[in-house]
Amino acid sequence: xxxxxxxxxxxxxxxxxxxxxxxxxxxxxxxxxxxxxxxxxxxxxxxxxxxxxxxxxxxxxxxxxxxxxxxxxxxxxxxxxxxx
Numbered sequence: 794x795x796x797x798x799x800x801x802x803x804x805x806x807x808x809x810x811x812x813x814x815x816x817x818x819x820x821x822x823x824x825x826x827x828x829x830x831x832x833x834x835x836x837x838x839x840x841x842x843x844x845x846x847x848x849x850x851x852x853x854x855x856x857x858x859x860x861x862x863x864x865x866x867x868x869x870x871x872x873x874x875x876x877x
Contacts, residue, residue, distance in 0.1 A: 850875055 853875070857867030 850871070854867065854871045857871055
């Protein structure tokens with residue numbers, strides 16, 4: 794297989810470079826699917842769990858602060874029970 798852009802290197806050298814480029818290209822296609830699987834399996838599931846947990850905290854804080862006029866006691870209780 795010859796390079797489309799000639800650099801005046803020896804044919805064996807160009808062939809070795811082309812083989813290396815082709816192997817890296819093949820590996821990038823192979824590992825790209827593995828990366829997608831990793832992101833979906835680990836990173837995104839953790840993110841969803843954290844977002845759900847934060848949403849639950851927001852809901853709890855709204856319930857605590859909606860009963861009071863200023864909501865300071867609700868914030869105190871929320872901080873005491875969830876952040877400590």
